[in-house]
Each structure stands twice: as C-alpha cells, then as structure tokens.
Amino acid sequence: MSYAYLFKYIIIGDTGVGKSCLLLQFTDKRFQPVHDLTIGVEFGARMITIDNKPIKLQIWDTAGQESFRSITRSYYRGAAGALLVYDITRRETFNHLASWLEDARQHANANMTIMLIGNKCDLAHRRAVSTEEGEQFAKEHGLIFMEASAKTAQNVEEAFIKTAATIYKKIQDGVFDVSNESYGIKVGYGGIPGPSGGRDGATAQSGGCCS
Amino acid sequence: MLETDLHDLSDDADYAASQQQGSTTMMRTDSGRGSSSSEHEGAEVVYSKENVTIHPTQFASERISGRLRLIKQGSCLFITWIPYKGQNSNAKLSERDRNLYTIRGVPFTEVRSIRRHTPAFGWQYVIIVLSSGLAFPSLYFYNGGVREFLATVKQHVFLVRSEEDANTFLVNDFQNPLQRTLSSLELPRSGSIASAVSSASVDVSPSNSERRAGEDSHDERSRISRYGGKQRHKAQDPARDLPIQILEKFSLVTKFARETTSQLFRENHNNGFSVAEMRIQNQSSLDSPQTSSNDLEKVTDDSPVVQDPIQFDKLTLVWGKPRQPPLGSEEWATFLDAEGRVLDSTSLRKRIFYGGVEHNLRKEVWAFLLGFHAYNSTYAEREYLQSIKRSEYLTIKNQWQSISPEQAKRFTKFKERKGLIEKDVVRTDRSLSFFDGDENPNVKLLHDILLTYSFYNFDLGYCQGMSDFLSPILFVMGDESESFWCFVALMERLGPNFNRDQTGMHCQLFAISKLVELLDTPLHNYFSQHDCLNYFFCFRWVLIQFKREFAYEKVMHLWEVLWTHYPSEHLHLYICVAVLKRYRNKIMGEQMDFDTLLKFINELSGHIDLDAAIRDAEALCVCAGENGAANIPPGTPPSLPLDDGSYYIQQDEVL
Numbered sequence A: 001m002s003y004a005y006l007f008k009y010i011i012i013g014d015t016g017v018g019k020s021c022l023l024l025q026f027t028d029k030r031f032q033p034v035h036d037l038t039i040g041v042e043f044g045a046r047m048i049t050i051d052n053k054p055i056k057l058q059i060w061d062t063a064g065q066e067s068f069r070s071i072t073r074s075y076y077r078g079a080a081g082a083l084l085v086y087d088i089t090r091r092e093t094f095n096h097l098a099s100w101l102e103d104a105r106q107h108a109n110a111n112m113t114i115m116l117i118g119n120k121c122d123l124a125h126r127r128a129v130s131t132e133e134g135e136q137f138a139k140e141h142g143l144i145f146m147e148a149s150a151k152t153a154q155n156v157e158e159a160f161i162k163t164a165a166t167i168y169k170k171i172q173d174g175v176f177d178v179s180n181e182s183y184g185i186k187v188g189y190g191g192i193p194g195p196s197g198g199r200d201g202a203t204a205q206s207g208g209c210c211s
Numbered sequence B: 001m002l003e004t005d006l007h008d009l010s011d012d013a014d015y016a017a018s019q020q021q022g023s024t025t026m027m028r029t030d031s032g033r034g035s036s037s038s039e040h041e042g043a044e045v046v047y048s049k050e051n052v053t054i055h056p057t058q059f060a061s062e063r064i065s066g067r068l069r070l071i072k073q074g075s076c077l078f079i080t081w082i083p084y085k086g087q088n089s090n091a092k093l094s095e096r097d098r099n100l101y102t103i104r105g106v107p108f109t110e111v112r113s114i115r116r117h118t119p120a121f122g123w124q125y126v127i128i129v130l131s132s133g134l135a136f137p138s139l140y141f142y143n144g145g146v147r148e149f150l151a152t153v154k155q156h157v158f159l160v161r162s163e164e165d166a167n168t169f170l171v172n173d174f175q176n177p178l179q180r181t182l183s184s185l186e187l188p189r190s191g192s193i194a195s196a197v198s199s200a201s202v203d204v205s206p207s208n209s210e211r212r213a214g215e216d217s218h219d220e221r222s223r224i225s226r227y228g229g230k231q232r233h234k235a236q237d238p239a240r241d242l243p244i245q246i247l248e249k250f251s252l253v254t255k256f257a258r259e260t261t262s263q264l265f266r267e268n269h270n271n272g273f274s275v276a277e278m279r280i281q282n283q284s285s286l287d288s289p290q291t292s293s294n295d296l297e298k299v300t301d302d303s304p305v306v307q308d309p310i311q312f313d314k315l316t317l318v319w320g321k322p323r324q325p326p327l328g329s330e331e332w333a334t335f336l337d338a339e340g341r342v343l344d345s346t347s348l349r350k351r352i353f354y355g356g357v358e359h360n361l362r363k364e365v366w367a368f369l370l371g372f373h374a375y376n377s378t379y380a381e382r383e384y385l386q387s388i389k390r391s392e393y394l395t396i397k398n399q400w401q402s403i404s405p406e407q408a409k410r411f412t413k414f415k416e417r418k419g420l421i422e423k424d425v426v427r428t429d430r431s432l433s434f435f436d437g438d439e440n441p442n443v444k445l446l447h448d449i450l451l452t453y454s455f456y457n458f459d460l461g462y463c464q465g466m467s468d469f470l471s472p473i474l475f476v477m478g479d480e481s482e483s484f485w486c487f488v489a490l491m492e493r494l495g496p497n498f499n500r501d502q503t504g505m506h507c508q509l510f511a512i513s514k515l516v517e518l519l520d521t522p523l524h525n526y527f528s529q530h531d532c533l534n535y536f537f538c539f540r541w542v543l544i545q546f547k548r549e550f551a552y553e554k555v556m557h558l559w560e561v562l563w564t565h566y567p568s569e570h571l572h573l574y575i576c577v578a579v580l581k582r583y584r585n586k587i588m589g590e591q592m593d594f595d596t597l598l599k600f601i602n603e604l605s606g607h608i609d610l611d612a613a614i615r616d617a618e619a620l621c622v623c624a625g626e627n628g629a630a631n632i633p634p635g636t637p638p639s640l641p642l643d644d645g646s647y648y649i650q651q652d653e654v655l
Helices: A019-028 A066-075 A091-095 A097-107 A131-141 A156-172 A195-206 B005-010 B013-020 B095-101 B146-156 B177-185 B193-199 B206-213 B217-228 B244-266 B293-301 B329-334 B345-355 B359-370 B379-401 B405-409 B412-425 B441-456 B466-477 B480-498 B503-519 B521-529 B536-543 B552-563 B571-582 B584-589 B594-602 B610-630
Strands: A005-012 A041-050 A053-062 A081-087 A113-119 A144-147 A185-187 B043-054 B064-073 B076-083 B103-107 B111-117 B124-130 B139-141 B159-161 B168-171 B201-203 B278-280
Touching: A005 A019, A005 A097, A005 A156, A019 A041, A019 A053, A019 A081, A019 A113, A019 A156, A041 A156, A041 B594, A053 A066, A053 A156, A066 A097, A066 B536, A081 A091, A081 A097, A081 A156, A091 A097, A091 A131, A097 A113, A113 A131, A113 A156, A131 A144, A144 A156, B043 B076, B043 B146, B064 B146, B076 B095, B111 B146, B124 B146, B146 B159, B146 B168, B329 B359, B345 B359, B345 B552, B359 B466, B359 B480, B359 B552, B379 B441, B379 B480, B405 B412, B412 B441, B412 B466, B441 B466, B441 B480, B466 B480, B466 B552, B480 B503, B503 B521, B503 B536, B503 B571, B503 B610, B521 B584, B536 B571, B536 B594, B552 B571, B552 B610, B571 B584, B571 B610, B584 B594
Parallel strands: A005 A053, A005 A081, A081 A113, A113 A144
Antiparallel strands: A005 A185, A041 A053, B043 B064, B043 B139, B064 B076, B076 B103, B111 B124, B111 B168, B124 B139, B159 B168, B201 B278
C-alpha cells in the first residue's frame, strides 16, 4: 500500500467508553458489541484520502484503566493525532478528561492534534453529558469536538478524517518538519511502497482492532 | 613431521573398543604405519596439544585434561579430544564421564564456528559450536596454543572472522549472499534453538533410556549411530541463522548433560518417567550426499570426497526432554496413595511440566498446582477443606450482596468497582461457548467471583487482566467457591502484576531485560540503542501470562506448565526471552524501533509455537543457571511476596 503520509493516532480515554469499538467501526465498518477488553494496546490501520493524497492512519488503541497509565504514556511518543473519548452516558468519563489531557500534553509532542469525541450518542435517552458541555470543554482546551456513535457509525468516519485533515493542513502550513518522525508523520513514496508502507502493508489489509 | 595415526589411535582404549564394535572408524588406513605422504587414504596429525582441559563443573577436582588434535584425512580436517586415562583421582569421574565428553573425530564440515576467549587472567579457551547448533564444552589450553590452533585450522578449512565479533571465527561460512540465501531456503526450519536441537538429534524414549542404563557405553554408541546414521544431511542446517553467541551458551549445557546422565543412572524408572535425555549425533557429513547444496561451494576450492565411508558415533551432548503427552487418569492414580495423598510432588510437577494434564483431569490437578490443596492432603481432608472454604466464600460474597441500593449510593468505591467488573466480564472470552450469549450464567459467576475477590483483597481490588486469569480457572473448576479459592491462590503470586504503581510488572520486565542481556547480548545492545529497554512490548505477555497470545486450550496447557514451577518459578520470563530470541534476527534485521517492535510483538499473537517456546525456555533456563536466577530480583512475581502486608497498599483510583 503506498501512501503520501502515514499518521500515527492514539485513542485514549476511560475504560469502557468505546475506544476499541470506534476503531473497529472505522477500520472494518462494523460494530462488535462483544469483544475482549484491551490489555496494553491494539493496532488498527486504514487508508484515507485527503486532498487526493493517500494517507495511511496507523491507530493505537490503548487500555483505559488507570493502572495502566504509566504504560499508556509510552505510547504517546510520536503520535500526530489523538482521539480523546468519553461516554456521554457516564458523567465520570467526562470528568476525567482533564487528567487525560494533562497526560497527553505531557507525553505527546506539542503539535499533536486532539479530537474530543463524545461517544455513544445513540443512547440519547441515557445522556449524562450535554453536547454543549462537550463543546465548551473542547473550546477551552483547543480541541476539535464531535459526538459520535461507534454503534451506528455516526460521525466515526468524520472524526478520524477531520483529525487527519487538520494534521494535513498543519503540514501544508509548515507547522511540522515531516522528516522528523517524532511528530508522528512519516512521508511515503508516492506510488512506490516505501519501507514503512511495506512493513505495515499487512495491517492495512486486515485492519481489525484485535490482533 | 608428524607421526601417523593408526598406531597413535590404536593405543587409545576408546578407539580400540570402537574398532572391536566393528564400526568403520575414522583414520583407518590401509597403509598401516604408512607415512604422511599417503594422505589421501591415511590421516595426518597436523596439530596436537597436550593438557587441553574441560571444566565440567566449577570444581577444580572435576576437570578433565586430554589431548587435542587436528587430523587431516584427504581434504577433510577432523578434530579430536581424548581425555587422559586414569588422570583423575576423583572416582566420580568415571569412564562414563570420559565417554560423554570425548570428541572422536568430528569433521570441520560439522563445525559452525570457533570462538576464542582470551581472559586477562586465567587460561585461554575456545568454544567450538557445531552447525547442529550445539557446542562442545569450553576447551582450556593449559599449555597455550590457541593462536596456533586457529592458524592450523585456517590452513585447512575456510575460516573467516565474524563481522559481529573479532574473536569469533566462522567455519565454512558462505560469503556469497546468494549462496547463503539459497542454502537458507533449504532449511526446514530456522532460527529456533529447539528445532536446531530436535532436527539434529535422536529422541530416545524412556524405555530406551532404561535399557541403555544397563548397557555398555560402546554398544550405546553403535546403536545410536544405527538410529541416526543416515538421517541428517549437512544441507539441513537449521542453526545456520543462529547467532554464535547464543549457540555458544550451549556449551554450558554439558554440565547439565553430565548431571542429567548421572541422574539417569541413579534413578529408578518404576514411575515410567525418566530424566530428559536426547542424544546429539555427530555423524560424519561424509554420510551425506556430496551434492547437497551446502557443500557446493566447498567443492569449488577443495573436494571433500573421501573414499572410505566413515562412521562417527558421538556421545557429546544431552539435551532437555521432548514434550510428552499430557498426564492422564491412570498415570495420575499412580501418584496417589490409598488415601489420596500425592506421594512425590516433585515427580508430579516434573511430569506435568513436560506434558501438561488431560483436560478432564485439570479440575483435580489444578487445585494442587495452584496451592488450594496441599499435596499431602487426603481425600477426606480435601473434602472437608472444600466445605469450610465454601461457607467462607459465601460469607465474603454476602458482604457485597448485602449492600442495599441506598448504601451503594454512598459507597462510590464499591459502585465503581462493581461497574468496572460488570463492564469487563462481558468483554472476557465471550467467543467461547462457555461464556457466550445473553444472560450467560458463567459470565455472572465471573462477576460474582471477581467482586467477592475485591472484597477479600480490598487493597488490591479489581484490575483489568484479572478476568483473563479467572476465565480459564472457572472454565476448568466449574464450581464457584473452588474457582474463587484457586483464583485467590493464583493472585497470592500474581497479584503484584496489578499493583497500582506497577511494581510487580516493572520487576518482571526488568528481569527480562537482565536475562536478555545475559543470554543474548547483541539483542540487548540492540534494544539499548533503540530505546526499548523498558520492555513494554512484553507487557501483555507478562501481565496475563500469555493469555492473549495463544488459543484457550494452549493457554491452559501453558499455565499448568508454569504453575509446576519446574525448573524455575520464573519460566514465563524465559519464555519471553525464548520468543524474542526466535525473532531476534527479524527484529534487528528490520531495524525495528519501539513502535514497530510493539506492533510486531502484538501481532505475534496466535503465531507462537508453544511447545517450541517451552523447550527453548527450558533450555535457556538451564543455560542461564544460577546466573539467570541471580538476575531476577527477589520477590519478582510469581514468587510469593517477600513482605506480606505491604504489597497492596495503594491508592485505589478506579477510572
């Protein structure tokens, strides 16, 4: 698989907010209510197109439980984008956003693009966090914001792609030195599979969140 | 310049004996005392050194000295090392030991590399690694002469200095990358220590071992050569890709070999279970078709064709036991006395280590392995314990069951824990029929046991990964209370994996890094240079003991093997090292960075050969010996905690 750029994404947020389901919906376009909880980290990948450029997203889906934070922190390194996820039906997952953000600010590079996602918006009848609160939080912290549903696929595609578009724009604006991999961006080789492309080829095909 | 060999070898008892056995022996020459000019039929000693000594143990009294020689026959160079007769006063160093270590005419076509060690203090020594992947014991040159030895070898065989290590000399190494590639394509398997061992060896069944115990060692050798004489071709050289330094570690194995052998002769075999033993053959490559592709490039500069078919039967190395079938009911019964006590728990654990347990027997055996039942308990005592423990379980369970909704509102920690467990049990092994479907009662049991445990051990509480441990236990034990207590017993050892500050995990990851440093220094250096020394890529392996890396049945097998704590409590760490070593060439060859490595390791899930990993791990564990154990900090899980009580004190902050 050839790509113009490869972006590393990391999905973070409390346990059970639907990180793995968002990933699976994005990579495999399906919702799997029954899957194993994530231990450590899982990987997914998908090709998207922005500005007619093939861009590969390599997505790291992390374990949410507090105990694993020290391990999770090592995954931030070299991430170009982060999806910070909470569950609109569980207030505490929203309350913990600040602590997640602090981790991200501390351990990721400063130019990492962060997308705040209020997941499970299909469960409006059990909503515990209003859309406005989400918007407000995002605005205060300079994040992009969307409510989404891994179950219905609403806004899932958009969330990942919008993040990529933002990163892509930063590249166009010269924010990144794309040759420096610590920004989580790898330059591909046009139509020719580059070393990274070859290496990750298999994942791009399988795509699932569970290895 | 040098005397001829017929005479010289004839005065050696081993040589004479082997001739009596009728095996065609190396160095036989029609020209009798013929001069060295008849070198195409005869043999010529091109190097000879006295007082070349091996150190099978750390005891100076057990060292064995002998004469090292290089012998040229035709275009083939052979190495021999014959220990002196009656030199050792120690009675334990019997004929058998001498036979075990004697090197009788091994052709250099069988040699992969020679490593020179020149310590600042002490004797210089060399380690000779065979292409089968095994190594002879270190040969200490008490009278010096290592340089001369290497120079002589170089005159007769293609010897190049390794690019990795200036003290390592590769024998018959293919410089042409194309040939290297071609030859590697012929490998049935590559890169694995276990496969290197197994493909180069003859499995000896317990019955053979028993029989052999009473046999004359010469009979033994000739028989083995019948077993394996024509099986292995030089072209099948699975060890080609193994790094020298790893192979070299196997020279340590001879100590193990010696111990194992003597044990073999001591042991009674009435339990049908004898010591691991695997004889490594060094047949002459001359048995193989000369056209095998590995030999092709040698043909170009000198022809290895020798007229006399030569047989070599070697008794050089002994290796760990091949995997066995799982322990079945009948055999299990032989471990129990009339009242149900396990008479010899060590033998039992050893038996399970090598073969696991048949599934229908797991329910009974796991309770012992996990420590819920004592090995010396009787049927009656166990039954009594179960009933006591059942009511104790119900009491603890009742503690949370009796919390009213009103009380729960004011008990945030309880609500959080319960919520977390509820979320996780529906995400644990649901693809198994045992746990699938809505309202599955076994999912409810998972929930109840975990929540009860979080009350039993409130300080530790609940952490993700625990449900992965409980699931197979519940699957096997079935009973709620028994599952709970077995889980409790397991958490006594592995609870620290879930410490909030991750101390238990860091301890184990640290130990892995030390073991890799010990057992594969180049790989360690690679990780060091690539900022991978935190070993976080092994995190999932260690946290839930490979639960996500193998199919369910394999996991149960692996766990019962690990729970035997034979040959080490920390075998799981050696399994980590074994798997890393198996893929070390890929990791280093592809210059994987931390991210790539993590992803690579993750994706090994479902692709690891469990039996090979266990055997590799056992081998590594034996090789590492006390050095390995010394590199694992005291109290590293699953060792029982050093300081009870202080282990789980932590801030419970459930997200």
